[in-house]
Amino acid sequence: MGHNFNWEWGNVSLLMHSQYKFLGVYMPLANKIFNRIFKKIRSRSGTVLLSAHHMTREFLPHRNTQYCLGLVADQSPANLGKAEWFHFFDRKTAFTMGPAKNAAKNNTVVIFGFISRPKRGYYHVTFSVAEEFPTAESATTLTSEFVKYLESVIKANPDMWLWSHRRWKHEWKEEYGPVIQ
Template sequence: MTDTPPAYVRPKDIDNRASLWQRIQWRLETIAWDVIYWWPMKLLGPDKASDFGGWVMTKIGPRLSQHKTTVHNLKLAFPDWGEDKINRTALAAWESAGRTAGELPHLPAIDPYTSGRVDVVGVERLDAINASRKGAVFISGHFANWEIMPAAICKRIPHAVMTYRALNNPHIDRRINKLRHDYGTGTAAPKGIGTRELMRALARGAPIALMNDQKFREGVAAPFFGHDAMTAQGPTRLALKYGVPIVPVSTVRTGPARFRVEIHEPFIPEDTGDTEADILRTVKRINDFLEACVRAQPGQWFWQHRRWPKDARREAGVI
């Protein structure tokens, strides 16, 4: 078995469908990425970049179309909250997203084990999984800066494989992918290519990690904050198929470019022989874990995506 992370893999259909004008736009976006965002943030240093990114997004975020989604999601999840608390949490969510953007160019300076900026709780569980060479399925969500968690895993388990959603812009996508590899995070592209890579990884005894908190249309309906949300069943299916534990992981921002990553107690999904019932039971358990993390730090979750279907939002009267 090799401890070398998988090579960069990009779904070719993204690029093959692009028109000439789209390719020109990608180039222009990349120039703007480098000149307006990346290098100015890089010059600030991790703490100031985190603060500045957070401040900027508290000004820009509420003006974006995603702000309405953020507010609607918060009202759906916390129906007993007043407008003031909803708005304050929505603003905190934008600040968290901005801090993440500011911190991205500084990931090498936020090494989970050598920088003094990250407290990793449960390292012994990572070491035990690494020593077992039997694989595991790590699950987490978009908490605080979600780039820190996979690095915390891969620095202790170099042969672990992380899922990765390719960006449309191939030039920026390659930049981010290189940064992740330099940071010590292995990645695998999604949409079929990633699924095969994850299965191969588990078959050879390598752990895998997936984000399980976003809408997945082909998933199963499972309660999340009291409302059914389409949730990916892939982590559970893989854990059952290969007989490996599911390991929940949480990340909390404790200051500018500072975090606590916790590796929670692993559990083996119950296998009663009724596959669909077993999957639904475990998906619910995963959603319960994610919901508890969000409730603990509601301003540090990525509320800006449409997690619940329109019917749930309509029934709750938040549309």
């Protein structure tokens, strides 16, 4: 899913509607006090939090269990050398390929999520199966489908997306390779 208000409801909603353990990847905050507060809030419903900085190491204890892994995957990638560039809102935009590569490698069902607000104080969480057998698709195709999905739900609900989170802080350069439609 993307940074749609209130994306924290995705955490709670998935736990309420799934029989599996929910692993949520989060970006640690620089302020240690706020980081501790947000970790407590995000984990109080049973979510197991995995730091984006140490995801591989923190994921290891869960690798042989059944789980749902939640990612808010619309942030600008930290490593542009491993990113691919797509047209997103008519701008060349980098997306990380890790989630799609891991889904294909592990043949993990890919589910897209979106949170809408039908009226003040009410949120509706929609999850849809994007790919049941991801080994049949390339990581580029899976990511391209996410980019299209994300753009379509943002266009339908522009007030719900966090427009201020510096999505376009990096500019495309020819050395990054082609831009995917």
